[in-house]
Amino acid sequence: MPDRKYDLTLAATHYEPYVSGFTQTARSIAEGMANRGWRVAVVTAQHDPELPLRDTVGGVDIYRSPVLMRAGRAFVAPRYPILAGQVARSSSVLHLNLPMPEAALLVPLARRVPVVSMLHSDPHLPAGWSGRAFARASDVASRAAIRRSAAVVASSHDQAHASRLWPVIRNRNFTPIAPPCLDRRGGEPRYRETGGLHVGFLGRIVADMGIGYLVRAFQRIVDPDARLLIAGNYHEVTGGDLTAVQSEIDRDSRVRILGELRGREVNDFYASVDVFALPAVASSFGTVLAEAMMSGIPSVTTNLPGNRYPVAATGFGRVVPPRDPQALERAISELAAVPRHWKEQKARAARARFSVAASLDAYEVLFSSLRGRTAARQHR
Structure with missing residues:
Protein backbone atom coordinates (compact mmCIF):
# COMPACT_ATOMS: atom_id res chain seq x y z
CA MET A 1 0.00 0.00 0.00
CA CYS A 181 15.61 18.63 -22.08
CA LEU A 182 18.65 19.49 -19.95
CA ASP A 183 20.96 22.44 -20.56
CA ARG A 184 24.29 20.68 -21.06
CA ARG A 185 26.49 23.74 -21.55
CA GLY A 186 29.65 24.28 -19.55
CA GLY A 187 31.45 21.00 -20.21
CA GLU A 188 35.13 20.48 -20.92
CA PRO A 189 36.22 19.03 -24.32
CA ARG A 190 37.86 16.02 -22.65
CA TYR A 191 36.98 13.64 -25.50
CA ARG A 192 38.43 15.85 -28.22
CA GLU A 193 41.68 14.51 -29.68
CA THR A 194 42.63 16.72 -32.64
CA GLY A 195 41.74 19.96 -34.38
CA GLY A 196 39.79 18.04 -37.02
CA LEU A 197 36.03 17.60 -37.32
CA HIS A 198 34.49 15.69 -34.40
CA VAL A 199 31.11 14.07 -35.05
CA GLY A 200 29.15 12.71 -32.11
CA PHE A 201 26.38 10.23 -31.36
CA LEU A 202 24.93 9.70 -27.89
CA GLY A 203 22.15 7.26 -27.05
CA ARG A 204 21.18 3.63 -26.73
CA ILE A 205 23.35 1.61 -29.07
CA VAL A 206 20.62 -0.47 -30.67
CA ALA A 207 19.53 -1.21 -34.23
CA ASP A 208 16.83 1.49 -34.10
CA MET A 209 19.50 4.19 -33.83
CA GLY A 210 21.08 3.43 -37.21
CA ILE A 211 24.69 3.47 -35.97
CA GLY A 212 25.90 1.51 -38.97
CA TYR A 213 24.72 4.21 -41.37
CA LEU A 214 26.56 6.85 -39.35
CA VAL A 215 29.79 4.83 -39.41
CA ARG A 216 29.51 4.46 -43.19
CA ALA A 217 28.78 8.17 -43.57
CA PHE A 218 31.80 9.07 -41.45
CA GLN A 219 34.06 6.81 -43.52
CA ARG A 220 33.31 9.06 -46.50
CA ILE A 221 35.13 11.87 -44.66
CA VAL A 222 38.80 11.49 -45.62
CA ASP A 223 40.42 13.83 -43.07
CA PRO A 224 42.75 11.70 -40.90
CA ASP A 225 42.21 14.12 -38.01
CA ALA A 226 38.42 13.68 -38.04
CA ARG A 227 36.87 11.64 -35.23
CA LEU A 228 33.56 9.87 -34.68
CA LEU A 229 32.61 9.68 -30.99
CA ILE A 230 29.96 7.05 -30.20
CA ALA A 231 28.67 7.19 -26.64
CA GLY A 232 26.03 5.03 -25.01
CA ASN A 233 25.32 1.83 -23.16
CA TYR A 234 25.16 -1.37 -25.20
CA HIS A 235 25.53 -3.91 -22.37
CA GLU A 236 22.55 -3.21 -20.09
CA VAL A 237 19.87 -1.81 -22.42
CA THR A 238 17.25 -3.94 -24.10
CA GLY A 239 18.50 -4.88 -27.55
CA GLY A 240 21.90 -3.30 -26.97
CA ASP A 241 24.50 -4.68 -29.39
CA LEU A 242 27.56 -3.40 -31.23
CA THR A 243 28.21 -6.67 -33.06
CA ALA A 244 26.41 -5.64 -36.26
CA VAL A 245 28.78 -2.70 -36.89
CA GLN A 246 31.88 -3.77 -34.96
CA SER A 247 33.75 -4.93 -38.07
CA GLU A 248 33.15 -1.58 -39.79
CA ILE A 249 34.26 0.30 -36.68
CA ASP A 250 37.40 -1.83 -36.43
CA ARG A 251 38.39 -0.86 -39.99
CA ASP A 252 38.51 2.86 -39.09
CA SER A 253 40.94 3.84 -36.36
CA ARG A 254 39.30 7.28 -36.10
CA VAL A 255 36.14 5.90 -34.45
CA ARG A 256 35.95 6.00 -30.65
CA ILE A 257 33.51 3.97 -28.51
CA LEU A 258 33.12 5.88 -25.25
CA GLY A 259 30.62 3.65 -23.47
CA GLU A 260 27.90 4.96 -21.18
CA LEU A 261 28.20 8.59 -20.07
CA ARG A 262 26.40 10.16 -17.12
CA GLY A 263 26.15 13.55 -15.44
CA ARG A 264 29.01 15.91 -16.26
CA GLU A 265 30.45 13.37 -18.68
CA VAL A 266 27.52 14.13 -21.01
CA ASN A 267 28.28 17.86 -20.81
CA ASP A 268 31.92 17.12 -21.66
CA PHE A 269 30.81 14.99 -24.61
CA TYR A 270 28.77 17.82 -26.12
CA ALA A 271 31.69 20.21 -25.56
CA SER A 272 33.88 17.84 -27.58
CA VAL A 273 31.88 17.60 -30.82
CA ASP A 274 31.29 19.92 -33.77
CA VAL A 275 28.25 18.18 -35.29
CA PHE A 276 25.78 15.84 -33.62
CA ALA A 277 24.14 13.00 -35.56
CA LEU A 278 21.06 10.94 -34.71
CA PRO A 279 20.66 8.63 -37.73
CA ALA A 280 17.67 6.74 -36.30
CA VAL A 281 15.60 4.36 -38.38
CA ALA A 282 12.87 4.21 -35.69
CA SER A 283 12.48 7.05 -33.19
CA SER A 284 9.85 9.58 -32.08
CA PHE A 285 11.74 12.38 -30.28
CA GLY A 286 15.47 12.61 -29.72
CA THR A 287 16.08 14.24 -26.35
CA VAL A 288 19.81 14.02 -27.03
CA LEU A 289 19.22 15.83 -30.33
CA ALA A 290 17.47 18.75 -28.61
CA GLU A 291 20.14 18.90 -25.91
CA ALA A 292 22.90 19.01 -28.54
CA MET A 293 21.22 21.98 -30.22
CA MET A 294 20.68 23.67 -26.84
CA SER A 295 24.45 23.30 -26.35
CA GLY A 296 25.13 25.10 -29.63
CA ILE A 297 25.84 22.04 -31.78
CA PRO A 298 24.22 21.84 -35.23
CA SER A 299 22.57 18.48 -35.68
CA VAL A 300 21.51 16.08 -38.39
CA THR A 301 18.76 13.53 -38.04
CA THR A 302 16.43 11.43 -40.15
CA ASN A 303 13.11 12.26 -41.73
CA LEU A 304 10.89 10.34 -39.32
CA PRO A 305 7.71 11.81 -37.78
CA GLY A 306 8.46 13.24 -34.35
CA ASN A 307 12.17 12.47 -34.64
CA ARG A 308 12.65 15.31 -37.13
CA TYR A 309 10.69 17.79 -35.01
CA PRO A 310 13.55 19.36 -32.97
CA VAL A 311 15.52 20.21 -36.12
CA ALA A 312 12.45 21.20 -38.15
CA ALA A 313 11.12 23.45 -35.38
CA THR A 314 14.38 25.37 -34.93
CA GLY A 315 16.09 25.05 -38.31
CA PHE A 316 19.27 24.18 -36.42
CA GLY A 317 20.52 21.38 -38.62
CA ARG A 318 19.57 19.08 -41.46
CA VAL A 319 16.97 16.35 -41.95
CA VAL A 320 17.99 13.48 -44.25
CA PRO A 321 16.36 10.25 -45.43
CA PRO A 322 16.85 7.22 -43.16
CA ARG A 323 19.47 4.64 -44.16
CA ASP A 324 21.30 7.05 -46.50
CA PRO A 325 25.01 7.37 -45.57
CA GLN A 326 25.73 9.66 -48.53
CA ALA A 327 23.05 12.20 -47.53
CA LEU A 328 24.16 11.92 -43.92
CA GLU A 329 27.79 12.68 -44.78
CA ARG A 330 26.79 15.61 -46.98
CA ALA A 331 24.69 17.12 -44.17
CA ILE A 332 27.50 16.65 -41.64
CA SER A 333 29.98 18.41 -43.92
CA GLU A 334 27.58 21.31 -44.54
CA LEU A 335 26.92 21.78 -40.83
CA ALA A 336 30.63 21.69 -40.01
CA ALA A 337 31.02 24.91 -42.02
CA VAL A 338 28.18 27.04 -40.57
CA PRO A 339 29.20 30.33 -38.88
CA ARG A 340 29.47 30.74 -35.12
CA HIS A 341 26.91 33.56 -34.84
CA TRP A 342 24.29 31.41 -36.59
CA LYS A 343 24.90 28.57 -34.15
CA GLU A 344 24.55 30.90 -31.17
CA GLN A 345 21.27 32.31 -32.48
CA LYS A 346 19.80 28.87 -33.14
CA ALA A 347 20.98 27.54 -29.77
CA ARG A 348 19.06 30.29 -27.96
CA ALA A 349 15.92 29.34 -29.87
CA ALA A 350 16.42 25.67 -28.97
CA ARG A 351 16.84 26.47 -25.27
CA ALA A 352 13.67 28.55 -25.25
CA ARG A 353 11.64 25.79 -26.88
CA PHE A 354 12.98 22.63 -25.23
CA SER A 355 14.12 23.67 -21.74
CA VAL A 356 13.09 21.80 -18.60
Missing part, protein backbone atom coordinates in the same frame (compact mmCIF):
# COMPACT_ATOMS: atom_id res chain seq x y z
CA PRO A 2 1.22 3.57 -0.65
CA ASP A 3 2.89 5.38 2.21
CA ARG A 4 0.91 8.61 1.84
CA LYS A 5 -1.30 10.70 -0.43
CA TYR A 6 0.20 12.05 -3.64
CA ASP A 7 -0.56 14.90 -6.01
CA LEU A 8 0.85 12.96 -8.96
CA THR A 9 1.66 9.33 -9.69
CA LEU A 10 3.79 8.56 -12.72
CA ALA A 11 3.43 5.02 -14.09
CA ALA A 12 6.35 3.89 -16.26
CA THR A 13 7.62 0.33 -16.56
CA HIS A 14 11.15 1.70 -17.20
CA TYR A 15 12.77 4.25 -14.87
CA GLU A 16 16.21 5.27 -13.68
CA PRO A 17 18.82 3.81 -13.48
CA TYR A 18 17.74 2.24 -16.81
CA VAL A 19 19.11 4.61 -19.45
CA SER A 20 17.00 5.89 -22.36
CA GLY A 21 15.28 9.05 -23.53
CA PHE A 22 12.07 7.54 -22.14
CA THR A 23 13.49 7.24 -18.62
CA GLN A 24 15.15 10.66 -18.75
CA THR A 25 11.81 12.23 -19.65
CA ALA A 26 9.99 10.36 -16.88
CA ARG A 27 12.60 11.29 -14.29
CA SER A 28 12.74 14.95 -15.34
CA ILE A 29 8.96 15.28 -15.03
CA ALA A 30 8.79 13.43 -11.71
CA GLU A 31 11.67 15.23 -10.03
CA GLY A 32 10.78 18.55 -11.65
CA MET A 33 7.25 18.44 -10.27
CA ALA A 34 8.60 17.38 -6.86
CA ASN A 35 10.90 20.41 -6.90
CA ARG A 36 7.81 22.55 -7.52
CA GLY A 37 6.23 21.29 -4.32
CA TRP A 38 4.13 18.42 -5.69
CA ARG A 39 4.02 15.12 -3.81
CA VAL A 40 5.13 12.67 -6.51
CA ALA A 41 5.30 8.87 -6.74
CA VAL A 42 6.69 6.70 -9.53
CA VAL A 43 5.57 3.10 -10.04
CA THR A 44 7.97 1.09 -12.16
CA ALA A 45 9.40 -2.39 -12.69
CA GLN A 46 12.31 -3.76 -10.70
CA HIS A 47 14.37 -4.34 -13.85
CA ASP A 48 17.50 -4.88 -11.74
CA PRO A 49 17.02 -7.28 -8.80
CA GLU A 50 19.56 -5.26 -6.81
CA LEU A 51 17.20 -2.26 -6.75
CA PRO A 52 14.99 -1.90 -3.66
CA LEU A 53 11.24 -2.38 -4.01
CA ARG A 54 10.68 0.92 -2.20
CA ASP A 55 12.96 3.93 -2.55
CA THR A 56 13.04 7.74 -2.51
CA VAL A 57 15.27 9.52 -5.04
CA GLY A 58 15.27 13.22 -5.93
CA GLY A 59 12.25 13.89 -3.73
CA VAL A 60 10.22 11.22 -5.55
CA ASP A 61 8.85 8.08 -3.87
CA ILE A 62 9.59 5.05 -6.07
CA TYR A 63 7.61 1.80 -5.94
CA ARG A 64 9.03 -1.16 -7.89
CA SER A 65 7.23 -4.32 -8.92
CA PRO A 66 9.32 -7.53 -9.21
CA VAL A 67 10.06 -8.74 -12.75
CA LEU A 68 9.68 -12.38 -13.81
CA MET A 69 10.99 -12.12 -17.39
CA ARG A 70 11.51 -9.81 -20.37
CA ALA A 71 9.50 -9.72 -23.59
CA GLY A 72 11.17 -7.46 -26.14
CA ARG A 73 11.54 -4.08 -24.48
CA ALA A 74 8.77 -4.75 -22.00
CA PHE A 75 9.16 -6.30 -18.60
CA VAL A 76 6.75 -9.01 -17.45
CA ALA A 77 5.82 -7.96 -13.92
CA PRO A 78 2.47 -9.60 -13.04
CA ARG A 79 1.75 -7.46 -9.98
CA TYR A 80 2.65 -4.18 -11.68
CA PRO A 81 -0.94 -3.11 -12.59
CA ILE A 82 -2.15 -3.88 -9.06
CA LEU A 83 0.67 -1.91 -7.42
CA ALA A 84 0.29 1.02 -9.82
CA GLY A 85 -3.48 1.05 -9.30
CA GLN A 86 -3.06 1.13 -5.53
CA VAL A 87 -0.67 4.08 -5.64
CA ALA A 88 -2.75 5.88 -8.29
CA ARG A 89 -5.88 5.69 -6.11
CA SER A 90 -3.97 7.64 -3.46
CA SER A 91 -3.17 10.39 -5.97
CA SER A 92 -4.87 13.37 -7.55
CA VAL A 93 -3.61 12.62 -11.08
CA LEU A 94 -2.14 9.55 -12.82
CA HIS A 95 0.47 10.20 -15.52
CA LEU A 96 0.60 7.07 -17.69
CA ASN A 97 3.59 6.52 -19.98
CA LEU A 98 2.75 4.64 -23.20
CA PRO A 99 3.35 2.21 -24.78
CA MET A 100 2.65 -0.06 -21.82
CA PRO A 101 1.12 -3.53 -22.29
CA GLU A 102 -0.40 -3.31 -18.80
CA ALA A 103 -2.17 -0.01 -19.52
CA ALA A 104 -5.57 -1.55 -20.28
CA LEU A 105 -5.55 -3.25 -16.86
CA LEU A 106 -4.04 -0.36 -14.96
CA VAL A 107 -6.42 2.44 -15.92
CA PRO A 108 -9.58 0.74 -14.56
CA LEU A 109 -7.68 -0.01 -11.34
CA ALA A 110 -7.04 3.72 -10.92
CA ARG A 111 -10.85 4.08 -10.69
CA ARG A 112 -11.95 7.72 -10.57
CA VAL A 113 -8.47 9.28 -10.70
CA PRO A 114 -8.02 11.41 -13.86
CA VAL A 115 -5.43 9.98 -16.25
CA VAL A 116 -2.96 11.83 -18.49
CA SER A 117 -1.57 9.44 -21.11
CA MET A 118 1.81 10.34 -22.57
CA LEU A 119 2.53 8.61 -25.90
CA HIS A 120 6.31 8.31 -26.26
CA SER A 121 6.20 6.31 -29.49
CA ASP A 122 4.52 3.52 -31.36
CA PRO A 123 6.38 0.30 -30.54
CA HIS A 124 9.03 -0.63 -33.12
CA LEU A 125 9.79 -4.34 -32.84
CA PRO A 126 11.79 -6.91 -34.82
CA ALA A 127 10.12 -8.41 -37.87
CA GLY A 128 8.28 -11.68 -37.37
CA TRP A 129 5.01 -12.93 -35.99
CA SER A 130 5.99 -12.38 -32.34
CA GLY A 131 6.97 -8.76 -32.95
CA ARG A 132 3.77 -8.07 -34.88
CA ALA A 133 1.65 -9.75 -32.22
CA PHE A 134 3.27 -7.76 -29.43
CA ALA A 135 2.84 -4.49 -31.35
CA ARG A 136 -0.84 -5.22 -31.94
CA ALA A 137 -1.37 -6.11 -28.28
CA SER A 138 0.43 -2.95 -27.21
CA ASP A 139 -1.72 -0.83 -29.53
CA VAL A 140 -4.91 -2.39 -28.16
CA ALA A 141 -3.79 -1.61 -24.60
CA SER A 142 -2.85 1.96 -25.52
CA ARG A 143 -6.16 2.59 -27.27
CA ALA A 144 -8.06 1.35 -24.22
CA ALA A 145 -6.05 3.62 -21.93
CA ILE A 146 -6.38 6.66 -24.18
CA ARG A 147 -10.16 6.28 -24.40
CA ARG A 148 -10.32 6.48 -20.61
CA SER A 149 -7.87 9.39 -20.33
CA ALA A 150 -8.76 12.93 -19.35
CA ALA A 151 -5.88 14.20 -21.53
CA VAL A 152 -3.30 12.85 -23.97
CA VAL A 153 0.22 14.21 -24.52
CA ALA A 154 2.77 13.60 -27.28
CA SER A 155 6.04 15.37 -28.00
CA SER A 156 4.64 17.16 -31.07
CA HIS A 157 1.74 17.32 -33.50
CA ASP A 158 4.11 15.72 -36.02
CA GLN A 159 4.56 12.62 -33.87
CA ALA A 160 0.90 12.32 -32.87
CA HIS A 161 -0.53 12.71 -36.38
CA ALA A 162 1.73 9.93 -37.70
CA SER A 163 0.95 7.53 -34.86
CA ARG A 164 -1.16 4.44 -35.40
CA LEU A 165 -3.15 5.71 -32.41
CA TRP A 166 -4.05 9.09 -33.92
CA PRO A 167 -7.65 8.06 -34.78
CA VAL A 168 -8.37 7.66 -31.06
CA ILE A 169 -6.09 10.49 -29.86
CA ARG A 170 -7.84 13.04 -32.08
CA ASN A 171 -11.07 12.51 -30.14
CA ARG A 172 -9.46 13.24 -26.78
CA ASN A 173 -8.10 16.36 -25.09
CA PHE A 174 -4.73 16.36 -26.90
CA THR A 175 -1.81 18.62 -25.93
CA PRO A 176 1.65 18.54 -27.57
CA ILE A 177 4.40 19.03 -24.97
CA ALA A 178 8.06 18.55 -25.80
CA PRO A 179 9.98 16.46 -23.24
CA PRO A 180 12.07 18.40 -20.71
CA ALA A 357 11.25 24.90 -17.37
CA ALA A 358 9.21 25.28 -20.57
CA SER A 359 8.15 21.63 -20.49
CA LEU A 360 7.34 21.57 -16.77
CA ASP A 361 5.32 24.79 -17.08
CA ALA A 362 3.12 23.12 -19.69
CA TYR A 363 2.78 19.91 -17.67
CA GLU A 364 1.95 21.79 -14.48
CA VAL A 365 -0.84 23.70 -16.21
CA LEU A 366 -2.27 20.42 -17.53
CA PHE A 367 -1.95 18.49 -14.27
CA SER A 368 -3.38 21.40 -12.25
CA SER A 369 -6.42 21.60 -14.52
CA LEU A 370 -7.28 17.98 -13.64
CA ARG A 371 -6.72 18.01 -9.88
CA GLY A 372 -9.99 17.61 -8.05
CA ARG A 373 -11.73 16.11 -11.08
CA THR A 374 -12.85 12.52 -11.31
CA ALA A 375 -12.71 10.12 -14.23
CA ALA A 376 -16.38 9.18 -14.10
CA ARG A 377 -17.33 10.93 -17.35
CA GLN A 378 -14.10 10.59 -19.29
CA HIS A 379 -14.78 7.31 -21.11
CA ARG A 380 -16.86 7.46 -24.23
